[in-house]
Structure formats: C-alpha cells, structure tokens
Amino acid sequence: MFKQLLNLFGLTTIEQANISVNPLDRNFDADDSSNSGRSSAYNRLRLVLMHDRTQLEPHVIEAMRDELVTVISKYIEIDKQDIELNLETDPETNQVALMASIPVKLKRDAVDAVKDAVAKELETVPVSKSKTSLKTSTK
Amino acid sequence: MTVEKDLMDSTEKAPKKKSAKPKGRVIVVTSGKGGVGKTTTTANIGTGLARLGFKVVLVDTDIGLRNLDILMGLENRIVYNLIDVLEGRCRLQQALVKDKRLPNLTLLPAAQTRDKSALNEEHMVEICKQLREVADFVLLDCPAGIEQGFQTAIAAADEAIVVATPEMSSVRDADRVIGLLEAKNTIEDYRLVLNRVRPALVKMNDMMSTEDVLEILSIRLLGQIPEDKDIIISTNRGEPVVNIEESVSGQAYRNVAKRIAGEDVPFLNLDEPDSWVDKLKALFKGSRKQA
Ligand SMILES: Nc1ncnc2c1ncn2[C@@H]1O[C@H](COP(=O)(O)OP(=O)(O)OP(=O)(O)O)[C@@H](O)[C@H]1O
Ligand SMILES: [Mg+2]
Helix, strand or coil: CHHHHHHHCCCCCCCCCCCCCCHHHCCCCCCCCCCCHHHHHHHHHHHHHHHHHHCCCHHHHHHHHHHHHHHHHCCCCECHHHCEEEEEECCCCCCEEEEEEECECCCHHHHHHHHHHHHHHHCCCCECCCCEEEECCCC | CHHHHHHHHHCCCCCCCCCCCCCCEEEEEECCCCCCCHHHHHHHHHHHHHHCCCCEEEEECCCCCCCHHHHCCCHHHCCCCHHHHHCCCCCHHHHCEECCCCCCEEEECCCCCCCHHHCCHHHHHHHHHHHHHHCCEEEEECCCCCCHHHHHHHCCCCEEEEEECCCHHHHHHHHHHHHHHHHCCCCCEEEEEEEEECHHHHHCCCCCCHHHHHHHHCCCEEEEEECCHHHHHHHHHCCCHHHCCCCHHHHHHHHHHHHHCCCCCCCCCCCCCCCHHHHHHHHHHCCCCCC
C-alpha cells in the first residue's frame, strides 16, 4: 500500500531502483554543457590526466621543442619563437596526439621549392603560404 | 590395474601435495588522496562480507594514524597490535580483536605510537600469508599517499579497491594509484568505489557523474556510495553504516559486499525524486517527466 502510494508520486524505493551505469549515458545538456561545473571539471581533468599519463614534464616538452627546431632548421627556415607543441585529443577517436605547429618562413621565390621539399618529407600535410603545420602523432 | 600403475609411473612420482582449501582473498583499499573514505569503505565492506557469513580479517596498515578501530567501535578492546606481532611480543591470534556482534569478523589494529617504517613489505606479505589461511577475506586499509606506506600495503594484495570522490583532485590521484597498481603484477584485479556521490548536484550539472569518472579512469565500478549523514552518525556510534538496514549508504555497501562475493547486483539509483513542485510544474506544462 505504502509502495503504491510512493509509485503514485513517481517515487522509487530502493528495491525497485536499478539504473544501468552505461558510460555512454553521459549526456550533458546541450545548452548548458559548455560552462557547467560538471563539464569543465570533466574537460580539465581529461587534459590534466593526458599530461600525467604521458609523463611529459614541461622541461621534457621544452627539450623536445629544441631538438625539433634543430632538426627542421637543417631543411627549412622556421620561426623559432612561434613553435607550439601540445597534447590534444581527437574528439572523435579519443586518440591522444602530440601536435606540433611550426611556422615556416618563406621567401617569395622559394615557395615552390619548399612546398615540394615539405610535401616530399611529410607527404600528406598541406602547405600554406606562410605557415606550415607539421602534425605528428604518438601513441 | 597395471595400466593404472603405468599411468601413475609415467606422470609424477612425487606424492601429490594434498591441495589445500582455497585460500582467502587479500584486498587492499586505497585512494592516493587522503580523507576520501578508505577506512569507512574498509569497515563497511568487511562488515558487509561478514554479514554474508564469510570469515573476514580487517588489517589497519595506517601505522601511527590508526582509525579503523574507532569506526568499528573496537578501540577499547585493543590489547596488542600489528607491530607487537612483528616484534614478537604476542602471537598473531592474540592481536586479533573480535567484532562486537559478528564472531566471524576480526580486526588487526595498527600501532598508534609508531611510524610507517616499523612495517615493511616482507612483514606485510608474511602476515597476509598467515591470515589468508584462516580467513576468506583479508581487507587492508591503506594509508593515504603513494609513498612507502602505500607500497607496503599493496605488496601483499591480490586485488585492490580504489576509492575516490567525484572531485578533480581525488580522481587525478586515483589515476596515479591505478597506474601504480597496474605496474604491480601481483595485483590481479581492481575496481572503483565512488564515494560521496551527490545526485542532486550531478543533476544540476554542478558535479561529475559516476559515468564521467568511470569514463575518465577507464575503470570498472564496484559501487557508488552517496554522501550520507548516516555515515557520520554511525561513525560516531562506532557502528558501520552497513548494519543500519534503512540507510541508503548502508544498502550501497551491502550491495558492494555481494558484488565482491560474486553476485550480480544492479547498481542503486541514487537519484532523489523530483520535488512535488517540479512535478506540478511538469504537469501544467503537459510534459510529465518520466519518473
Ligand atoms: N559517503 C559519505 N558521506 C558522508 N561522510 C563521509 C562519507 N564517506 C566518508 N565520510 C567522512 O569522511 C571522513 C573521512 O573518511 P575516512 O576516514 O574513511 O577517509 P580515509 O580515506 O580513510 O582518510 P585517511 O586518508 O585520513 O585515512 C570521515 O569523517 C567520514 O565520516
Ligand atoms: Mg583512513
């Protein structure tokens, strides 16, 4: 009787309760997801853990940047100040990738030669007039 | 007859050791971050398993900061402790404190006046080796942190329970701990107990949900325990909440115990029902929400 009363009001008792915990159930409300405490905690945490798990300390990234500069400078003139090296996740595949953005300095008449050289080295990466992105993916 | 004899001869000559009865499982309860509910979880899961009829020993490995005795309400019955056993002042049996109600539940208390260096990994392995001969479950309450005290506590465990709350710092520390547990090939299995879940906040998108945390940690769920004042009240009484029949967190811990014992128990719905005002509003809108 008591249970029926509860049901009438749409309340659940412990015995009846069973929700499946399906990781795919995680649905932020579309409109307020971007700035809710929940989603910002979720997104910040993902980023923090990405760094924790790769165990890339800032000084290691720094060292890697320096080496990249040395290697790439052997082939093309690059903008050493503006190099960006970041860990990012592909939202679709969840694959963590190390993304390098390396601006290339181009002289007008050298554009084609560099285009060819870079295309040859990297095969798939498109070359814009003033800035080239080298995308390198790690496990 | 001869065939049988031949077969015997062709296999092993040494008399087969009489296979001992299956040994108890050693489970460490750990978290990285302090104060997230390791001791509460150890006391309640241990008591929950004992209620199901298993022989259980709870071991407080938090040397110098013992608390498990208080949560169990056994602080006045302690004569000897874990370190007394190691240093030969008593036998293991003498240091085990019997629970107030359940005869199949005992506590091996930590020493309060010593520090973590009094206990090392070999000690832990040796103690657990002896305990698992007499108990179905040996639960180890781990100190906070990931230093020596943690390493000592996980050294003897077959399984781990990772306790976290749905907060960034706790989940981050849990991730560290999971990495360390995975690196330890003596640990066969680990699962998460998410403690202090507040469904109302999750609903308002103010707090990460259980699913969020599971996804981030890629870990399997052993149970979710709500934030519950019953836990504070029962702690003050020295009575694990799992013994309080009408308590939701008690129910959640009873379910966890059953899952550890191998039962397939559905997860509790911790959602608080909508208030009657919400329901009225929904009615007037003509779009009654699903209960
Ligand atoms: N679900 C809960 N609801 C309300 N209070 C809780 C809950 N879980 C734990 N607490 C409270 O949080 C406090 C810390 O819990 P507990 O001692 O179990 O944590 P711990 O991880 O063992 O801490 P330490 O790292 O210091 O050993 C206690 O006061 C306890 O009563
Ligand atoms: Mg504790």
